[in-house]
Amino acid sequence: MIRLEHVSKTYEAGVVAITDVSLHIRPGEFVFIVGASGSGKSTIIKLLLKELAPTHGKIVVDGKDLSRISHKQIPMFRRNLGVVFQNFRLLPDRNVYDNVSFAMHVVEASKRDIKKRVPLTLSLVGLAAKYRSLPKQLSGGEQQRVAIARALVNEPKILLADEPTGNLDNNNAWEIMKLLADINSRGTTVVVVTHNMEIVRAMGKRVITIKKGVVVSDDDGDNEE
C-alpha cells in the first residue's frame, strides 16, 4: 500500500529532514510513526501526500509511483487519502455537517451521495446529534472527530493522521485512538504520526521510530501480518 525506498529529503535551506528512509506498509495495517519533534515524521506525511517531493528515493502509494504523478493528477491521487491534523483544521464558520460535506463538495460528489454519506460518517464518529454545532461549540475531542469524519467521508483507502492527539487531554486522546483503531478494523490502512509513547505502547500496533531523520527501529507490535 505504501512503500518508501531509500527516501531522503533536504529542504532548500539545507536542512536535512529524513535520510535514506525505507519502509513498507501493507494494506489494512495500523502503523505508528514516532519520534521527537523535528525528527522528520511530519515530513513523511507531507511526502506521502505529495505536498513535498523527495530529494532522493522512490515513494509508491496505492500502486502509484509519486514521481510519475503530474501536477494535474495530484487531486485524483489525494482522493484516495484521508488526512487528520493536530490542530483539526476545521472551517470555523461552518457547522459540523458543512465541514464534513465540504470534503464531498470538493471531490464533486452528487447531492444524493452527500445526503447519504455525511450522516452515516457522523454516526460512525459519534457526532450525529451535533451536526448543527459550530466547531467552537465542541470540545477538542469532538472537533478531532469531525476532522476524522471529514477525512473518512470520501472513503479513502489510507488514513494519515499527523499528531491527532497532540492537542487533546488523555481521555479524549484515548477516544480518538479507539476510533482510529475501529476505522482500521473496517479495512482502512491507518498511519499515525505521534510522540505520545504512552498511547503507542498501549495500542500494541506496529511502531516505526525515527530519530534525526533516520529509521532506527521498526517494531511489529501485536499486528497480524
Next chain:
Amino acid sequence: MKLRTLFYNIGQGMKNIRTNKMFSIASIATMTACIFLFGLFFSLGVNFSSMVKNAEEGVAVTVFFDEGLPQEQIDKIGEAIRGRQEVDNVKYVSPEEAWATFRQEYFPNNPELAEGFADDNPLANSANFEVYLKDVSRQQILVDFIKQQQGVREVRQSELTAKTLTDFNSLIAFISIVVVLILVLVSIFLISNTITVGISVRKEEIAIMKLIGARDNFVRSPFIVEGILIGLIGSVIPLILLFILYKQIIEYVSNRFLALSSMMTFVPARQVFVLLIPVALVLGIGIGYLGSRLTLKRHLNV
C-alpha cells in the same frame, strides 16, 4: 465542470462577497465609477461623432473643368470620382445652377442687376462637381486623385475644416482611450486587491481543499465568480444611472436651450444604449475576470 459544482462555486463566490463585505463594496463602487465614466465618455463620444459626421457631410470638394470640356469628358471624370471608396456622393452643378445660386447669394435685393447678365451667363465655365466624403480625413488622397484626371482645371478643398474635424475626432478618441485605460487599470488593481484579501481570508480553506483532492479549477472558480460578480454588479448599476441621466439631460437641454438643440442633434438614448450596454457589460465582466485571474496566478499556487 459539472453543473452542480458550478452552482456550488457560484454560491461560494457570493459567499466570498458577503464575507469580504467592505472590500467587495469598495471594488463594486470603484467599478461603478469606472463604468459610469466610461459610459459618460462613450455617450459624449457617440454624440460628438454624430455631430462631427453631420458637419462632415457639409464639407465638399469642388471640381472645376477646363474651358469647353465636352459633357462626355465631364461625365467620365464624374464616373471616376464616384468609383472612389472614400466618396459618399457626387453632385453635378451645371453653369445655370451655379449662376442661380450666385445670383441668389449676391443680388438678393437687386434682381435687376443680375438681369443684365440674362443672356450671357458669366459662370459659363463654372460647371463643377461637389464631392462629399464619407471620411474627411481622406480628403487629400481624393484631391490628389482628382487633380491627376485629364480635363480638371481646379480642385477647391476646405483643408482647414477637414483638418479641424479630423483633429477633433482624433482628440476625442485619444482622450477616451486614455481615460478608459486608466480606469480599467484602477479597476483591475482594486479587484485584484479584493481577491487577494479573499484568498488570505480563505487560505486555510484552500489548503484543506487542496489536501482533500480539489482540482485547481475548483479552488479557483469561487474567486473567478467573485471577480465576475463584482464586474457585473459594477456595470449594471452605472448603466441604470446613465440611462436615467442621459434621458433627463437630453430632455433638459432640449427644453431649456432651444437655440442649442436646433444646432445640435442628440443621438436617441436607445441608439446609444444598444451599443453601450453590451460594451459596458463585456468591459465590467472582463475586468472582473482579468483582475481575479491575474491575482490567482500570483497568489494561488494550485
